[in-house]
Amino acid sequence: MQTASERLRAAFFPNLRWVLTKIERIAVPLLLVAVWEAFSRSGALPQALLPPPSAVLHALGDWMFGIDGSAQDYSGTWLRNALASTMRVAAGFAIAAALGIVLGTAIGWSRAIEATVEPTLQMLRPIPPVSWIPLAIIWFGIADRPAIFLVFLGAFFPVLMNTIHGVKAIDRNLIRAGAMMGASERQLLTDIVVPAALPSIFAGLRIAVGSAWMLTVTAEMVAVKSGVGYVLWDSYYFLRYDMVIAAMVSIGLLGFLSDYGIKLLMARVLRWQRTTVRRGA
């Protein structure tokens, strides 16, 4: 039997706690935005140099929906630019993921492939992807392709390294169990090695999607005439710092959404980990 007070607590307390945790989470960001707004309006700095959040929101709104034309040329073009950037990220990321997983599995599995291929890759890896920009432009011109190439470079190595690690870390007895049940070498790879390496591969994919956005934006600043990164850099030339910040916010949002997408996929594919994840979290 529940007492009246227990019933009351049961009815209200979970909600109260839920509200409290929500407040806990958004308190700091809200405070920061408020301080920024106040500081920016105080006149300590010219407002053009640090536009208040309200101005940024205004610019972003017009950029997205073309409300009053305050974003000038960019009014209402957000979706087009966001899509352009997203396509570049998706293309470079997909190529990097496919190649990174295949090559990483091969390197992790076979000593011979490791010995012949890995030293070359390790020599290329320390070269920052952005330093490829000049070559990317002379090879691929000014359009989508240099951007996709850079995204590929940035996303490839995290996937590759994590796949190699995942494959090498497999319990030897798991391979033995597969061989005992009659698996061919190909079946060992597809049915045991790759599934066993998936947690590590996904860790690589999440790092990779971060680099992919970083490199798309960089490429768009120098080598492409569309996309969120291009808008950012162009607005800088026209002293529209509200638009610069709106572009930064957009990139953050898009990056967050793509990472969230991978997280959702991961939760589905690595469903079997759920108990361990819950315990670890």
Added chain:
Amino acid sequence: MAEIAIRNIVKTFTDRQRDQDVLAVDNVSLTIRDNDFVCLLGPSGCGKSTLLNMIAGFETPTSGRIEVAGQIVEKPGADRGVVFQQPTLMPWLTVAENVAFHLKLKGLGRAERRAQAQAFIDLVGLTGFEGHYPSELSGGMNQRVGIARALLMNPRVILMDEPFAALDAQTKIEMQEELVRIWERIRCTIVFVTHSVDEALVLGTRIAVMTRRPGRIREAFDFDLPRPRDVTSPAFNDAKRNVLGLIREEATRIRHAA
């Protein structure tokens, strides 16, 4: 007919980090007949798992050879089912899919796999857990999945490496009885590794007692006490005294040599 012939097996591991060789198994010969239930009995680290791994084809002997059904063992194969010392299940597959993994490798469809796996899941007492993942089961339950997985392949030979070590006393007794029933029914050859004298004497039709590392066969003898075996009966205790005597003799010999 000799189902498994182990001929003068020597296994040395080369430890590259410490630059020294470890002699794990030293000149072991053992003949195992069709339908034997052999218990390999020996202290920890004496090379039982190593010997079993060589029969399974996971390790190659440094010298000597092993034949199973007249064929020299070169690599693992589905004719020899292995139950590992650790459960060694695919963590991303459910119980049913783990048990049916062999059928998946053979290209059978999902429904067929599921149907065939069910009988073995029931047999090891895991009915109702078909859809669970290994991380959601206890160690002993996982070990039973490993047994079901080996049985499903219907192998000529089943190699078991201390499969019941992680089980509680009651489940252990149940599983031992179940294993004997299964063995009597499907008529396969079992090599069962254990360090428990009682377990060896409850299960085996043939007991091979190994020495401390480097492992040799101290003595191998047939043991045909009728079943069900009563661990408190005089006949059982006589056998136990005999085996313990062998082990004690061995310990004294080592102490004197030292």
